[in-house]
Amino acid sequence: MVYILTMLSATMFNRSIEEAHSYAVLALKQGGNAIDATMGNGNDTLFLAQLAEHVYAFDIQADALQKTQALLDKHHINNVDLILDSHVHMIKYIKKPIQLIVFNLGYLPNSDTTIKTQADTTSAAIKEALKILDSGGYLVLTLYIGHDEGVIEAEAVEMILKTLHPKQFTVKKTKILNRNKAPFNIIVYKHTTKE
């Protein structure tokens, strides 16, 4: 764990993925289960599987499942369910309490860039995710505003998250101010009943 934190500290300040991963470390510091809502090449799934007891990972591309399975096999990881379905339907598959849900939105670089997350399905999936998430858990989203649909998606996501009741959730946006169109993160913390 100390190794992971040391590794993250060098890059998390200017790379949104590393910052998102630092919140995964925080959410899973006492173990627990996680959802990777956008599996892609499996890099986030692998990272989560090394921290969590169990991971559910979703993608709509069969290719993503093949690539992720190969990556997990290479690292001898077997605590992951790879699910070929939209994250909109995540509630159907989840059998364990969930402490962390991660959405790394957009499209896979060096792949079919027409297959990307969309404002309407991402919005629906976030609403499901907020219901599934355990108290004391985190929802971490990485958003990309370098393409037009990403801008529309980010606006839709913010519209939902900024209306969450502050007694139930704390929502934080971390954004680089001096790099136009840089990706950014939104982190949602679901309060426990004592908070």
Ligand SMILES: C[S@@+](CC[C@H](N)C(=O)[O-])C[C@H]1O[C@@H](n2cnc3c(N)ncnc32)[C@H](O)[C@@H]1O
């Ligand atoms: C930016 S990539 C994810 C990167 C990935 N987490 C990784 O570590 O390589 C976004 C992924 O979301 C997937 N996706 C798009 N719409 C989806 C949906 N409705 N449900 C689940 N996955 C979806 C795409 O197929 C793509 O693989």
